[in-house]
Amino acid sequence: MSAFLSISEVVKDFGASAGGAPFRAVDHVSLEIAQGEIFALLGSSGCGKSTLLRLLAGFETPTSGSILLNGQDLVKLAPHERPLNMMFQSYALFPHLSVWDNIAFGLKREGLPKAQVSERVEAMLKLVQLGKLAQRKPHQLSGGQQQRVALARSLARQPSLLLLDEPLGALDKKLREETQIELVHILKSVGVTCVMVTHDQEEAMTMAGRIAVMSEGRILQVGAPRDIYENPATRFVAEFIGNVNVMEGALAVRPEKIRLGRHLPPAQPLVPLNQVQGRVRDIAYFGSYTVYHLQLPSGQTLKVSQSNSERHPDDTLAQGDEAWAWWSPSAQVVLTR
Numbered sequence: 001m002s003a004f005l006s007i008s009e010v011v012k013d014f015g016a017s018a019g020g021a022p023f024r025a026v027d028h029v030s031l032e033i034a035q036g037e038i039f040a041l042l043g044s045s046g047c048g049k050s051t052l053l054r055l056l057a058g059f060e061t062p063t064s065g066s067i068l069l070n071g072q073d074l075v076k077l078a079p080h081e082r083p084l085n086m087m088f089q090s091y092a093l094f095p096h097l098s099v100w101d102n103i104a105f106g107l108k109r110e111g112l113p114k115a116q117v118s119e120r121v122e123a124m125l126k127l128v129q130l131g132k133l134a135q136r137k138p139h140q141l142s143g144g145q146q147q148r149v150a151l152a153r154s155l156a157r158q159p160s161l162l163l164l165d166e167p168l169g170a171l172d173k174k175l176r177e178e179t180q181i182e183l184v185h186i187l188k189s190v191g192v193t194c195v196m197v198t199h200d201q202e203e204a205m206t207m208a209g210r211i212a213v214m215s216e217g218r219i220l221q222v223g224a225p226r227d228i229y230e231n232p233a234t235r236f237v238a239e240f241i242g243n244v245n246v247m248e249g250a251l252a253v254r255p256e257k258i259r260l261g262r263h264l265p266p267a268q269p270l271v272p273l274n275q276v277q278g279r280v281r282d283i284a285y286f287g288s289y290t291v292y293h294l295q296l297p298s299g300q301t302l303k304v305s306q307s308n309s310e311r312h313p314d315d316t317l318a319q320g321d322e323a324w325a326w327w328s329p330s331a332q333v334v335l336t337r
Contacts (some may be wrong), residue, residue, distance in 0.1 A: 003068075004035035004193055005056075005161060010065030012051055012217075025051040027217035028065070033210075035070075038194045040208035042201060044240070048217040049197045053163055056195065057086045069161055084161035089169045091150035093138040100125070100134040103153045110157070124131035124152035127186060134254065143171050144179050151183065155190055162187070168203060180206045201241050204283055205229070213237050229254075234337040243291075245302055250335040255305035257331035260292055262315065264324045275326040278302060281319050294325055 012026035025046045033039045054060045056067060058079030067074045074082055085106075093102050103124050107117045125131045128148040138146055145166065154162055167183065168176040184207050187194050197206050204211050205225035211263040212222045213236075221233040232238035238252045246252050259265075264275060281301065282293040287308070294302040304325055317323055 002034060003032035004070055005031075005033040005195070006066075006068040007033075007052075007056075008066045008068075010052070010067065011063045012048075012055060012060060013063045024217055026055065026062075029217070029219055031212060031219065031222065033193065033195065035193050036188075036191050037210065038184065038208050039198070040204035040211045041195065041197045041214060042199070042204040042211050043214035044199055044238075047214040049214050050165065051217075052214075053086075053165055053195065053197045056161070057084065057163055058082050062308040082161075083159060084163060085157055085159040086153040086163040086165065087150050087154040087167060089166040091138075091146050093146060093153075095138055098129060098135050098137060099141070099149050102149055103136070103156050106153060106157050120156050124156050127142045127155070127189070128152045141286075142175075143170060144175050147171065147179060147183075148186075151186065152214070155186075155192065159192065161192045164194060166198055167196055168200075169198075176200075176203070183207065205241075213240060215240075231333060233337065234253055235335050238333070238335060243303055243305070246335070251332050252335055253327055253332040255291065255303040256289075256307075257325045258302070258304045258325050260294070260304045260306055260317065260323055260325050262317070262321070262323060264326060272329060273326045274329060274332070275324060276302065277322065277324050280319055280321045280323055283317070287297060292323075294323060 008030050010026055010029045011024065013022040013024050016021055029048075029052060031266070041052060043049045051060060055062055058074065058077065062075060069083065092104065097105065102119055103121045107120055112120070125134055128151060130145060130148055130152070133141065133145065138149070141149065168179055169218050171179060177242050180203060195207065204239060208225065210224055211228055213220045213228065215236055221228055228237060229241050232241060232252065235250065235252075236248060238244045238246065243255050244252050245255065276296055278294040278296040281290055281295040284291045289305050289307050292304045292306065294304055296302055302325055
């Protein structure tokens with residue numbers, strides 16, 4: 001993978017008050033992102049992901065390190081000189097302007113000819129399928145429509161790099177899930193390189209080709225969503241991405257990899273299984289799946305996720321029942337950190 005965006009040993013310190021030590025928000029971060037890639041910075045609040053995005057945008061200056069975009073040193077450029085655009089969580093649409101004029105705003109400021117502005121705006125409206133709403137004001141749009149207007153405005157200037165700050169954070173859960181795939185299709189059709197910041201693991205795993213998991217200013221792991229989920233490098237990553245059971249010896253197994261029943265399956269010599277018996281302490285029904293909390297003799301609780309493939313299963317476990325849990329040795333991962 002050739003690097004289109006290269007972030008090398010970037011540090012960002014903020015001065016402390018009362019003579020204390022500076023606070024390090026970004027701690028020697030290095031990343032290489034390919035052209036046309038959708039890349040996610042994932043982590044909880046305060047992990048440094050938003051600060052890193054602001055460093056790319058030029059709203060903050062690195063304490064040390066370098067940021068190159070297609071070989072160009074971004075650190076030396078003011079925010080308005082950088083060949084990129086940023087879409088904020090709030091969308092920052094102008095309430096007094098129509099959809100058409102919101103998209104055209106940045107193009108007009110660049111001094112583009114009217115005919116070129118009109119052509120670009122019409123192309124963006126077609127891209128985000130809002131042509132019929134071109135003369136509406138933002139308050140007359142749904143949250144999802146406002147999000148698409150903000151995206152169209154960000155793409156209208158044809159940036160080399162698009163930065164997305166919690167792009168779906170203002171939408172409710174159902175609309176957010178519906179919009180994720182739609183947004184990816186739009187970004188891929190344009191071919192723009194995109195770096196997005198999110199604290200939502202599902203959003204990152206659905207939208208991004210690769211993810212960097214951050215904590216305390218550092219990158220803990222970079223990889224494709226499946227790699228990070230199936231092979232977490234650290235306990236933090238394992239627990240942050242999805243649900244996981246961590247056992248003695250830093251052994252981790254995902255709840256959906258475990259099977260649960262009143263009796264163990266018939267022994268199969270060629271397929272050895274890990275197995276443990278316990279008592280069902282709690283049950284949480286989520287529609288398509290159910291999560292069981294199995295209290296083990298050791299006192300540990302094992303989470304088991306079972307798909308609800310049948311409407312009326314013959315033998316449903318209830319709270320207080322004795323049950324066996326089993327899983328394949330290949331389902332477990334040893335955590336090194």
